[in-house]
Amino acid sequence: MRFLAALAMALGLTTALRADEVTTTTLDNGLEVVVIEDHRAPAAVHMLWYRAGSADEPPSSSGVAHFLEHLLFKGTETIDAGEFSDIVAAQGGSDNAFTSYDYTAYFQRVAADRLPLMMRMEADRMNNLRLTEEDIATERGVILEERNQRVENSPGALAREQMRAAQYLNHRYGVPIIGWKHEMEQLGMEDALDFYDLYYSPNNAVLVVAGDVHPDEVIALARETYGPIPREPDLPERVRPQEPPQTAERRLVYEDPRVSQPYLTRSYIAPERDSGAQEKAAALTYLAELLGGSPFTSALGVALQFDSQTAVYTSAYYNGRSLDDTTFGLTVVPEQGVTLQKAEDAMDAAIADFLETGIEADRMERLHTQLRASEVYARDDVQGLARRYGAALTQGLTVGDVQAWPETLQSVTEEDILTVAREVLDRDRSVTAWVVPSREVLQ
């Protein structure tokens, strides 16, 4: 803690946080453009974000958003299959892509003078993708193998899938991003192209360019390269099935011989950051730190790992960036010889104790400093910053929300945290999973 406090002083953190240098505009075809200036290095990050993730997929075609992400590295009318990344690499750059519940994003990091080339290539594949049946068959094999490695071979991932499916009663956040295996196996050309034709459109995208660039030039360039792409007239309003009241606590036992150490994890449905109303999410960010941040200071760490030696590991998780309701998570790995029931009882007792005792003033102050510092660090990473804006703008937030977030975090009070904790930590709206090698350990 002393380290953080010293650092805070060194960075001048007691002054107001400087706003990022962000310029935004919207092209006639609906493409939003966000330019973040940072002239410390002669590099640029070029990111194209689509407001289309796995939770936007039509029923029965889970995994198609991620499948399409792979397919975007196949050919267009002017670039051969697989050539995209080679061209980026030949310019000394790197590229990647990612798919989440709410978005699919493509990015390249290059020398700033290569930006025009990146834009031409990215605009090209927004509209001119050319897929063959062979591409479909090959890449379907690749995503299935990816699922094998990341999910089927990981009892923790399999347990999380079952847990999320039980957490969401109505929303497609209950369906895995990578897809259910039986649906992935059926994905074909039509699924991919339907998703592509509808969602990969300028009026459904956000262009984020960050680094050693000038906004006027970037916007002019964007107008030239992305501008001619026609808007999609049939783009639907982005309304997904919302959760009904969750009124019954759910519990899971996931049994898998590959589990080396039994553990328990609980997730609660929780509010996300809403545009203009980020206060609850800010308070939940503190709550995650307070319950499971560090083993030396957090409520679960102190009570379960130190005072009672009930657990070898505790943690809490919350990420407020989500278009719809998100989750607040807790995990406890019991000490050898401690049953999951005992560990869970200890977890619930520690939570109850936390709610009753409240938060010491100097703990609040240290957390304010810590979160302020992490916001400052975040600003130093231009790629992270670009990602932050892209993710926010595809998840229902505005540039103003992103810029207000550090101050919203600073304004959180003890009372805010306890109020939201009482609201969210409601077992009727939770799923608790026990992950065990065999039911025998429950005896």
Add this chain to the structure above:
Amino acid sequence: MRFLAALAMALGLTTALRADEVTTTTLDNGLEVVVIEDHRAPAAVHMLWYRAGSADEPPSSSGVAHFLEHLLFKGTETIDAGEFSDIVAAQGGSDNAFTSYDYTAYFQRVAADRLPLMMRMEADRMNNLRLTEEDIATERGVILEERNQRVENSPGALAREQMRAAQYLNHRYGVPIIGWKHEMEQLGMEDALDFYDLYYSPNNAVLVVAGDVHPDEVIALARETYGPIPREPDLPERVRPQEPPQTAERRLVYEDPRVSQPYLTRSYIAPERDSGAQEKAAALTYLAELLGGSPFTSALGVALQFDSQTAVYTSAYYNGRSLDDTTFGLTVVPEQGVTLQKAEDAMDAAIADFLETGIEADRMERLHTQLRASEVYARDDVQGLARRYGAALTQGLTVGDVQAWPETLQSVTEEDILTVAREVLDRDRSVTAWVVPSREVLQ
């Protein structure tokens, strides 16, 4: 049991079951027509079944299938709102409608000579519905009130909703037929008309006419009245999201002060009757009888209600008629002073004991007789028979499957039942709910 055996002899049940007198045809516009002759009374049942139920609804619009069922009693170009049922009643008939996961059906029971009128009116509202915004607002109020009465006022119904949502990880069977309240409140004209225009089409419907009628005349009449309605060219293939592997037992606690007596209920995902492959479903029909049929003879009844006086009520439930995976259910209401945990342990012990002990030969024989008799009784109810064919044909079965069902039931062996029991009674694929007035009873 003696009663049943005597009855079986009286009915001549040892002879092969007579096939129903069923005539089928398909009109050029795709409408399937099923005529069931039964001349014992001069009445006719006219039913129109649509292959569109709540599980066919688009995301975010739960309840629209049932909403539309209500709206079909509003006006058309030639009939005023509310007049439909009045006309049926004026002819001395009765009418009704029902919505399920897989279908919506409309039926009238009238004197046989009134059949042409019923057909004209039903064909009229397949294509010529005229709705006003006032109809929408009024009827939305009605279905919300229906939800209030049937669901919100019933802790058991609320618990079942949460349970089904946890049972189905991917399929829309997890969404209630009546709809989630927050989505019902948003239902509007467009939702209703989109569903109507797509699904209320001759190539998505089955007409069932049963009673004192002649197939040729019914088919000629159907061709005349329903024949001119054009087929829907955009009717999608009926493929709904299927379940991924269910690999983690789920448990729920539903707490509601209105619960007068705590109980537990468990449902397992279970195979439904598939066309040409009804054997597992037949065996599960026996299993439900064997586990929870009668308190005097069933495994749960004998073990929990008599031998140990653990429970005041036990039951088992299975209905194989479903387009996709269905559920097998168990319910136990413990005796005063017996905890839910103890009752559940007793239930699981009784199941294990059943699987180990197997089924006595004379018990099998009595069940064969019992189910044969109930099939014979069913045939005596012409309305029930019509309903049976309509439901089957909108749930993936054929006339041949319906007619093969009684013999399929008769061919079930002890081994079939134990095999399917071991497959289905897998807690990894189950949800167990404890329904209690307050968590205090769990102490």
